[in-house]
Amino acid sequence: MSNDAIVSGSPEQPRVTRAQWRLAVLxxxxxxxxxxxxxSSGVALGLWQDRFHLSSWGLGALSAAxxxxxxxGSLIGGRLADRFGRRRVYGIDILVYAVGxxxxxxxxxxxxxxxxxxIGGLAAGADLPTSxxxxxxxxxxxxxxRLIGATQTMWVAGIAVAILVGFATSTLGYLSAQILFAxxxxxxxxxxxxxxxxxxSPVPEEAERGGGAEGIDAKALRRLGSRPILVPLLATGGFYLAWNLAANTMGQYGTYFLTTVSGASQTLATGLSLATLPLGLACSLVFVRLADTPWRDRLFYVCAALQVLxxxxxxxxxGxxxxxxxxxxxxxNVVNQFAGEASYKIWSQEAFPGELRATTQGxxxxxxxALCGLAGLATPALMHASGSVVLWLSTLCVAVSGLIGVMIVRRIAPQGAGVAGRDAGLARQKEVIR
Structure with a gap:
């Protein structure tokens, strides 16, 4: 019996093919x-300020843009993908990103x-729900x-590479910013x-559900107001907003917080960020390993509580x-891999019919x-007034996300025992029928 089978509790966990991994990576x-x-834009802000004589308000406007x-891009791109065909959007938006x-x-x-x-932001936003x-x-x-979880690993890798490139080219002045974006x-x-x-080509189960359609009738949009769609939409949206308010605060302003509130040196603050990246990447890979087993839900309960702690x-x-x-x-950095964005991505694919997945996630x-962007405008001033208030508000946010996540796990998108085994059994039954 394979290790996967032991973990999942099923006779055998289906293997991911090379073509499927390739799709997940791309x-x-x-x-x-x-x-x-x-x-990269965060690393380049100071270099841009020196090069183009931007004010603090100008830098803030760049980040907000x-x-x-x-x-x-997410709002529009997701709907365009479902309306006119995902393959079309999937094959174009990443080239637009390159232009930006x-x-x-x-x-x-x-x-x-x-x-x-x-341009880069619009294309990046459109590509996320589509991909x-x-x-x-x-x-x-x-x-x-596993495949959806692998995309989150790529997100962590993007952070790591950008920081490493920025660090390696930090003595090159403005050329460092150019290398980052090149x-x-x-x-x-x-x-x-x-x-x-x-x-x-779509797998049979998706084609039967309409997931493989090359353009969905606009009438499908009306289904967003129906209870089977609206409840998961509000739940996944509420979870991601609450969790992301805390995650975005620490991701965007973590170094600033450590240097201004905690009293750490710039070297220590950036060093801590670099030191925790491999840990986050390793835990992300563990999540991928367990994403199609009942351990995904079990670890969510534990890690959601530890995240609040x-x-x-x-x-x-x-602070x-x-x-x-x-x-x-x-x-x-350990627990958010099991109770954060990776879970949201999987739920967003499991909770909605194929023809509306990109629209709903968009x-x-x-x-x-958008709401995190608005909150971010006030975050530096709030940190200056009281770091404790920022941290307690963030604690409240992850607590709310954890409660919503428990509801999603129990009622909307549970990863029950033996799912992989049941799918394999159905496949064998179809072979017998043929």
Whole structure:
């Protein structure tokens, strides 16, 4: 008996084919490029300020332009993919991203910077729900969790590579920013070429549910108001918004918080970020391993509670005790892989019919990013006033996300025991019938 079978409790957990892994990696480039442009722009802000003499408000406007462009891209791109065909959007949006990244490389002035951020953000946002729907459309239910989970690993990898490239080129001045975005442009073009060379067809179970349609009738949009769609939509959207408010705060302003509130040096603050990245990447790979087994749900319960504990420990000290912050960062980077965005991505594919997956995830992802962008505008001022308040609000957010997540696990998208085995059994029954 294989290790997978022991973990899942089923006779044998279906294997993922090489073609399916290839699809997951190429679709995961949406997550890689999304996190890559966010982190790279954060690294480049100071270099842009020196090069183009931007004010603090100008830098804030650049960051806001990227955040809201990603949100708008998700809202529009998801619907376009379901309406006109995912393969069409999937084969175009990543090339548009490359154009935006290239503008950031050659920008002669701040106008080009804004254009690059907006174009890159719109394309990144559109590609996220589209690429995940493509994975679901072309993979059987029994292996889908692993493939969707792999896209989240790509998101973590995008952060790691951007930070490493920025660190390695930190002595090169403005050239460092150009190398960061040139890397993203090249990766986008290569991914676009490989995506358009793939030969794909929907798996039978998706074709039967309408998941493989090349363009869905506009009337399908009316189903968003029906209870079977609206309840999962509000649940997954509520979970992701609550969780992302806390995650975005620490992701965007974690280093700033450590240096201004916790009293850490810039070296220690950035060093902690680098040290926790391998830990997060390793835990993300563990999640992929367990995503199609009952352990996915079991670990969610435990890790959702530990996530609240991590934030509460930091909040109880007001962020002023560096040892407590180190404990928080280590624990948070372990447990959020099992009770955060990776879970949201899988639920968003399992809870909705095939013809509306990109639309529904585009709505929840876009709305969350937009609201997090608004919250981010006030976060530095709130940190300056009271780091403790920021941490307690973040603790409340992860507590709410955990409660909503429990409801999703129990009622909307449970990974029950033996799912893989039942799928394999159905496949064998169909072979006998033939």
């Amino acid at each position: 679709s995961g480039m949406a997550s890689y490029l999304d996190s890559g442009i966010i982190v 990227l955040t809201f462009s990603i949100a708008v 990244a290239a503008l950031l490389v050659v920008a002669p002035n701040s106008t080009f910077l804004f254009a690059g951020m907006i 995940l729907a493509m994975v679901s459309e072309h993979s059987p239910r029994s292996v889908r969790g 890397h993203l442009a090249v990766v986008a073009v290569v991914s676009w070429i490989l995506r358009n060379r793939m030969r794909l 991590a934030f509460a420990v930091a909040a109880a000290t007001g 002023a005790v560096i040892a407590a912050m180190i404990f928080f960062l280590l624990l948070y 709505l929840t992802y876009g709305a969350s990013r």
